[in-house]
Amino acid sequence: MKMKDFFxxxxxxxxxxxxxxxxxKTENNTPDLPSKPIVILxxxxxxxxxxxxxxxxSLRNECLTGNGYVSTVSCGDFASGGIVGAxxxxxxxxxxxxxxxxxxxxxxxxxxxxxxxxxxxxxxxLNAPVLCANLKNIQTDEYPYxxxxxxxxxxxxxxxxxxxxxxxxxxxxxxxxxxxxLYSFMREDFYDNAQHYIxxxxxxxxxxxxxxxxxxxxxxxxxxxxSTSLIAxxxxxxxxxxxxxxHTIEEQFINDKNGKPVLLTSSGSNFQYVGKxxxxxxxxxxxxxxxxxxxGIVPDNNTVQFVNKIKDEVESLGNFVxxxxxxxxxxxxxxxxxxxxxxxxxxxxxxxxxxxxxxxxDIALVNGGGIRAxxxxxxxxxxxxxxxxxxxxxxxxxxxxGEQLLDVLEYAVSYLPAxxxxxxxxxxxxxxxxxxxxxxxxxxxxxxxFSHIEDGERRVSDVEILDKQSGEYRDIELSREYTMATLxxxxxxxxxxxxxxxxxxxxTYYGADIEILRSYLENNLGGTIGSEYSKPQxxxxxxxx
Numbered sequence: 001m002k003m004k005d006f007f008x009x010x011x012x013x014x015x016x017x018x019x020x021x022x023x024x025k026t027e028n029n030t031p032d033l034p035s036k037p038i039v040i041l042x043x044x045x046x047x048x049x050x051x052x053x054x055x056x057x058s059l060r061n062e063c064l065t066g067n068g069y070v071s072t073v074s075c076g077d078f079a080s081g082g083i084v085g086a087x088x089x090x091x092x093x094x095x096x097x098x099x100x101x102x103x104x105x106x107x108x109x110x111x112x113x114x115x116x117x118x119x120x121x122x123x124x125x126l127n128a129p130v131l132c133a134n135l136k137n138i139q140t141d142e143y144p145y146x147x148x149x150x151x152x153x154x155x156x157x158x159x160x161x162x163x164x165x166x167x168x169x170x171x172x173x174x175x176x177x178x179x180x181x182l183y184s185f186m187r188e189d190f191y192d193n194a195q196h197y198i199x200x201x202x203x204x205x206x207x208x209x210x211x212x213x214x215x216x217x218x219x220x221x222x223x224x225x226x227s228t229s230l231i232a233x234x235x236x237x238x239x240x241x242x243x244x245x246x247h248t249i250e251e252q253f254i255n256d257k258n259g260k261p262v263l264l265t266s267s268g269s270n271f272q273y274v275g276k277x278x279x280x281x282x283x284x285x286x287x288x289x290x291x292x293x294x295x296g297i298v299p300d301n302n303t304v305q306f307v308n309k310i311k312d313e314v315e316s317l318g319n320f321v322x323x324x325x326x327x328x329x330x331x332x333x334x335x336x337x338x339x340x341x342x343x344x345x346x347x348x349x350x351x352x353x354x355x356x357x358x359x360x361x362d363i364a365l366v367n368g369g370g371i372r373a374x375x376x377x378x379x380x381x382x383x384x385x386x387x388x389x390x391x392x393x394x395x396x397x398x399x400x401x402g403e404q405l406l407d408v409l410e411y412a413v414s415y416l417p418a419x420x421x422x423x424x425x426x427x428x429x430x431x432x433x434x435x436x437x438x439x440x441x442x443x444x445x446x447x448x449x450f451s452h453i454e455d456g457e458r459r460v461s462d463v464e465i466l467d468k469q470s471g472e473y474r475d476i477e478l479s480r481e482y483t484m485a486t487l488x489x490x491x492x493x494x495x496x497x498x499x500x501x502x503x504x505x506x507x508t509y510y511g512a513d514i515e516i517l518r519s520y521l522e523n524n525l526g527g528t529i530g531s532e533y534s535k536p537q538x539x540x541x542x543x544x545x
Contacts, residue, residue: 031207031283034156037068038279040210044074044243045269047081047110047372048093048390050307052271053100054299055292059274061300069153072101073160075243075266076108076214079122081372083383084314086390089114090122092310099306102128104149106162106212107135108243113391116183120144131162131212133197134186144183147197150206158279159206161197163213165244166190166224166448167421167497187448190225191233198236208238208279216245217264218418223443228254231262239263239277239285246338248273251287263287318382323521325529329375331368341368341419344540346533347375347388348425351513354520356427359397359510361485362465363428365408367496369421370487370513380521380529385514394488395510398503402463402478405429407453409460411499414441416459422496430473430539431463449498461543487513 041060046052056072063070078097079090090111097105105128111119123130123145133147148161166187186193201209215227225233227242231254240262242249246269253261265287267275273289280286290297329347331340340348351371356364373387400408409431412424416435440454464473465482484503489495491505510516521527 032156033283034069034279034281035154037066037281038153038156038158039063039066039068039070040073040241040277040279041070042073042075042212042241042267042275042277043271044214044241044267044275045077045108045246046074047077047270048079048085049082049270050084050093050096050311051299052274052292053096053307054301054303055271055297056274057100057300057303058297059276059290063276071103071151071153073103073212073241074105075212075241076106076164077110077243077269078105078108079119080110080113080391081270082390083318083386084311086386086392087314087317089118089392091125092314094122094125096307096310098125098127100303102126103151104128104160104162104212105130106214106243107132107145107164108214109165109167131160132164133161134163134166134190134193136184136186138181138184148201148206148209150201150204156207156279157205158208158210159201159204161194161201161209161211163194163211163215163225163230165215181447184446185448187224188445191230194230195234195236198234202236208285209236210277211237211240213240214243217242217247217249217266218245227264227266231256231264233257235260237262239265239287241275241277242266248289250289265289315383318386320382321379322382322385322518323380323525323527323529325375325377325380326531327529327534328377329529329533331371331374338419340371340425341421341423342416343423343542344425344536344538345371346536347371349427349537349539350375350520350529350533351389351517352425352427354517354524355395355485355510355513357520357524358516359395359483359485361397361428362468362482363400363405363426364485365412365424365426365490366486367412367421367490367499368419368423368425369496370489371425375529382514382518385517389513389517391489391513393513395485395513395516396488396491396505397483397485397508397510398491398500398505399481400484400500400503402465402476402480402482404503405476405482405484406458406460406463406478408499408503409463410439410453410458411441411450411497413459414439422499426539428466429464429476430466430541432461432541432543434459434461434544435542436544443497447498449494450496450501485510 085093129149132145148159150157150159166185213227217227227240235257248268249266252264256262263285267273277287333339352364352366413433437459442451444451463476467474491500
């Protein structure tokens, strides 16, 4: 028994009164103070940016030379988003993370990109505990991952507790063959469940509780919990290290349910920064973000060699020229802000055009969350296509009525003005959006999937479909069936919160997404992306914004 636990027990035995069992007393216990500073280095949303791992190791080695404790943690989304993850379905990333060494890892939604079976395979292969307090097997009421993990730093115990965005529970790989959900990310019971595990961790001796959160801080629609709403609806957290939204938050304090300030921090994405959270010897908690691109940090040489060996093995498979671009195809605006998940982009037009042309479909829809990188002016390598669409999806088609398509588009824009991966880049159609109108999209409370569109005013209007014969746009016909090309993830696995539920999928697969992009580039565009893609083509128009 630790000395601190002995004194706690002595206090209870000697002074136990009826009121001493109250939750208020437990919450007011003063935690043990660390004898040395505790430094927690963290990353989130790395998305296969493997060159950052040597810098992380170098920072940790530097901290270890000081007089303090050091830990390394992750807030998820490490397995996909680049060629190293795509080719190996996350397995090569796990090798790198095991080489680096972690103390705790939160489950990210993109760990699901290769299916739930592969998710369990790669997380089982990690040496560090993978945490998720809110993934539950509906049939057995069991939790496949531990909710929290306690690490001791001398006499001080820190509980790391993991949370994953409830938007993750949206694919049929989480369901049986009949479509009945097998797992839930517990959107309806999220806060009660979170409070249960916070209290349990505290009861098991945690002096500090730090959430490794993959929730994002800007879920303003009220449908899904965010890191800020997690803090506001619970008590007992000391800090939240957040991921999912790719925001850089060096140090922000949010009041919890009892008015206690809780530190919130997030390091952006793709190893732009490494987060450094410190618990000082006086019990104070602070955080800073360490830039990785200022040249002031020398990457750890051994880790560089390990990462480069894996990169060479992977990238040699796709390091050849397939075409040329006269323009920059962008997922970001001129200020470096990601826009592909909330407005039309030229790279979105390119991808959607490729899928429509290859399949000869009437229309094509591609979720903005599936388009992950720019494609810059100049030579185009096959690896560049991997970087643009790194998830290894297949292209499939389905039949959608005009009425269904209106509902699909309505849900796709329901998160605006916030960005959302379900926002659609399109080909073969055009429409207008008024984001000032409250979204009428409704979610099913059990499955956490898109349910229906409520009666009333809609955000989407003036939908027109491109006529193949005339080349002119014509008003959508509600009863007509259109052939739609999209990713198998969306139409067969019902990703994107089941946005295409009810759409009749066809049995034909048309090949891998990147192979179809390559075919479009080589066969339809003659190997050159020209000025027609210099800017978005006015397929999605905002009105009264």
